[in-house]
Amino acid sequence: MPRKPAEQTVQPDAILKAAATVFYRKGYHGATMAEIAAEVHLTAGSLYHHFPSKEDLLCAVLDHGLTQITRSVRAVVNSADPPAEKLRAIVQIHVLSEIEHVNIAAAVIFEGRALLEMPGVRDQYVRQRDTLEGLYRQVVEEGIAAGDFRPVDVGIFVKTLFGALNWVSLWYREGGRLTGREIADEIAGTFLAALRPLPADDTPR
Amino acid sequence: MPRKPAEQTVQPDAILKAAATVFYRKGYHGATMAEIAAEVHLTAGSLYHHFPSKEDLLCAVLDHGLTQITRSVRAVVNSADPPAEKLRAIVQIHVLSEIEHVNIAAAVIFEGRALLEMPGVRDQYVRQRDTLEGLYRQVVEEGIAAGDFRPVDVGIFVKTLFGALNWVSLWYREGGRLTGREIADEIAGTFLAALRPLPADDTPR
DNA sequence: CAAATAATCAAATGTAAATTTGATTATAGA
DNA sequence: TCTATAATCAAATTTACATTTGATTATTTG
Numbered sequence: 001m002p003r004k005p006a007e008q009t010v011q012p013d014a015i016l017k018a019a020a021t022v023f024y025r026k027g028y029h030g031a032t033m034a035e036i037a038a039e040v041h042l043t044a045g046s047l048y049h050h051f052p053s054k055e056d057l058l059c060a061v062l063d064h065g066l067t068q069i070t071r072s073v074r075a076v077v078n079s080a081d082p083p084a085e086k087l088r089a090i091v092q093i094h095v096l097s098e099i100e101h102v103n104i105a106a107a108v109i110f111e112g113r114a115l116l117e118m119p120g121v122r123d124q125y126v127r128q129r130d131t132l133e134g135l136y137r138q139v140v141e142e143g144i145a146a147g148d149f150r151p152v153d154v155g156i157f158v159k160t161l162f163g164a165l166n167w168v169s170l171w172y173r174e175g176g177r178l179t180g181r182e183i184a185d186e187i188a189g190t191f192l193a194a195l196r197p198l199p200a201d202d203t204p205r
Numbered sequence: 206m207p208r209k210p211a212e213q214t215v216q217p218d219a220i221l222k223a224a225a226t227v228f229y230r231k232g233y234h235g236a237t238m239a240e241i242a243a244e245v246h247l248t249a250g251s252l253y254h255h256f257p258s259k260e261d262l263l264c265a266v267l268d269h270g271l272t273q274i275t276r277s278v279r280a281v282v283n284s285a286d287p288p289a290e291k292l293r294a295i296v297q298i299h300v301l302s303e304i305e306h307v308n309i310a311a312a313v314i315f316e317g318r319a320l321l322e323m324p325g326v327r328d329q330y331v332r333q334r335d336t337l338e339g340l341y342r343q344v345v346e347e348g349i350a351a352g353d354f355r356p357v358d359v360g361i362f363v364k365t366l367f368g369a370l371n372w373v374s375l376w377y378r379e380g381g382r383l384t385g386r387e388i389a390d391e392i393a394g395t396f397l398a399a400l401r402p403l404p405a406d407d408t409p410r
Numbered sequence: 411c412a413a414a415t416a417a418t419c420a421a422a423t424g425t426a427a428a429t430t431t432g433a434t435t436a437t438a439g440a
Numbered sequence: 441t442c443t444a445t446a447a448t449c450a451a452a453t454t455t456a457c458a459t460t461t462g463a464t465t466a467t468t469t470g
Contacts, residue, residue, distance in 0.1 A: 026322070029234030033458060044458075046418050054458070117231075150398070156383070156391040163372020164365040171364055178361070186361040193355070194399035237427060249428075251448050259428070416467080423460070430453065437446080 014040050015050055017101075020061045024169070028058055059121050066128040069097050070135070077135045083143030087195075088188040090136065091165065095184035098169040133158055140195070149195035161191055219245050220255055225266045229374070233263055264326055271333040274302050275340070282340045288348030292400075293393040295341065296370065300389035303374040338363055345400070354400035366396055 018039035022031040033044040033054055051057045076089045115125050136158045143149035164187060172183065223244035227236040238249040238259055256262045281294045320330050341363045348354035369392060377388065 027232050027234055029232055030322075032456085042417090043419055045420080045460080048459070049417060117235075152395065153383075153391050156388060157395060159372060159376050160369040160392050160395055163370070163375075164368040167364060167368020167371065170368075178358075183361060186358050187365050190357065190362060190365055190396075190399045193401070194395045196398070196401070199404050238429085239427075247447090248449055250430080250450080253429070254447060411470100413470090414468090416465100418465075419463085421461085421463100423458100425458085426456090428453100428455080431451085433449085433451100435446100435448075438444095440441100440443085 012050055015047065015057075016061055016064055019057045020065065023058065023061060028054075055118060055121070058115065059125075062115065062125055063128070065097075065101075066125075066132060068101075069093065070128065070132045072097075073132065073135050077138055083139055083146060083148050084192055084195075086139045087143070087192060088185075090139065091161075091188040091191070092181065092184045094165045095168055095187065096180050098166070099172055099180040133162065136161060143195065147197065150197045152195065157194075164191075217255055220252065220262075221266055221269055224262050225270065228263065228266060233259075260323060260326075263320065264330075267320065267330055268333070270302075271330075271337060274298065275333065275337045277302075278337065278340050282343055288344055288351060288353050289397055289400075291344045292348070292397060293390075295344065296366075296393040296396070297386065297389045299370045300373055300392065301385050303371075304377055304385040338367065341366060348400065352402065355402045357400065362399075369396075 015036070019031075019036045021039060022036045025031070026035070031054075033047055036057070037044045037047050047057070051060065072093045073090050076086050076093065079086065081089070115122055137154055140149065140152070140154050140157055144151050144154070168183065168187075172180070178186070220241070224236075224241045227241045227244060230236070231240070236259075238252055241262070242249045242252050252262070256265060277298045278295050281291050281298065284291065286294070320327055342359055345354065345357070345359050345362055349356050349359070373388065373392075377385070383391070
């Protein structure tokens with residue numbers, strides 16, 4: 001009994017990537033199924049053999065992107081490196097994700113808002129996002145506890161860092177003055193400098 | 206000869222604000238003329254007596270928002286305050302704009318992308334945005350020149366600051382743990398700390 | 411090779427939303 | 441008070457998609 005044919009002519013992953021690209025370029029509402037399909041040389045209708053709807057496609061993109069970056073970041077957080085090293089490594093990962101697999105991470109960031117209109121889905125997304133943010137938070141808290149970082153409002157600090165990192169996808173251009181790695185390093189430098197403990201006050205009274 | 210009637214039943218400014226709110230909430234493509242109109246108790250069609258198209262409405266919102274924040278920031282930059290003070294003041298302005306007139310500034314930030322599809326318009330927007338960024342840049346350069354700030358890559362630093370500030374509109378919620386002013390202060394603290402000159406190396410050889 | 415079914419397409423279908431149109435209402439100024 | 445016109449509306453009109461439908465093609469497996 002003949003079954004289970006066709007080794008995926010177009011891989012779901014390619015579609016995800018295409019969708020991420022277009023969502024990022026146009027926003028969820030601005031993106032058309034036809035445009036996404038064209039990106040992988042299909043017609044709009046054909047996409048429905050792979051994903052049941054545009055909304056599902058967005059969810060898949062977000063889920064995939066967040067899962068991936070979270071995995072990488074978690075590995076760093078669980079390592080034995082000192083907090084400053086961890087922070088630097090995380091910034092690298094975040095920036096390079098945005099730039100290299102460009103669109104997945106970037107779409108995640110910006111199209112979260114579109115998801116907020118879709119109740120059932122929203123929770124899953126928010127949970128994943130909070131998990132990722134929690135990892136950043138953990139590193140900062142660890143550094144403060146160890147005395148490597150000065151005390152800051154961790155909530156605000158992490159949001160600030162996130163904003164700065166996510167913004168990169170809006171201005172980064174291939175072949176610009178700096179490479180992604182250099183950009184990440186500069187940004188990490190800024191935030192590590194911000195966390196330098198205040199100089200001990202040795203001034204004699 | 207009777208002319209020039211009706212003292213604007215609905216002021217263009219109210220429409221701009223409504224549009225900004227909705228653009229921010231849904232994104233440019235996700236926003237409907239009907240929704241914007243409803244916000245000021247009009248019907249979709251009526252909007253066309255005030256603005257020739259949805260696209261024009263977006264342009265007006267962006268122009269208005271950018272002009273306003275730029276004016277405020279410029280005043281600070283031209284003041285005689287020391288660079289650190291200026292930076293702190295600018296951050297206040299930026300954050301409070303996002304929160305108070307909430308939507309204008311926020312819409313500006315995120316809907317810039319929608320504009321990038323509209324060639325003729327795009328240039329005007331990019332020019333205004335660069336002007337604003339230039340003012341931030343100026344303050345940082347001034348501080349470095351004066352020795353108040355450590356030397357940093359000003360381009361990246363300003364983008365980083367911008368990202369952090371613009372991100373606020375995505376997570377700020379009325380009645381949260383901190384007021385807008387407190388948030389702005391914390392963020393300013395982070396970036397000013399990042400700019401602290403390195404401690405002079407007094408270590409005896 | 412042949413059956414079963416995956417992958418695809420071209421062409422409907424349906425719908426939501428931008429924009430237009432043709433009144434209607436209200437007001438400023440003569 | 442009367443007139444021109446601004447501001448508005450309700451009801452078309454148009455368009456741009458998302459999604460469906462009904463083939464057609466390709467491929468796996470027996």
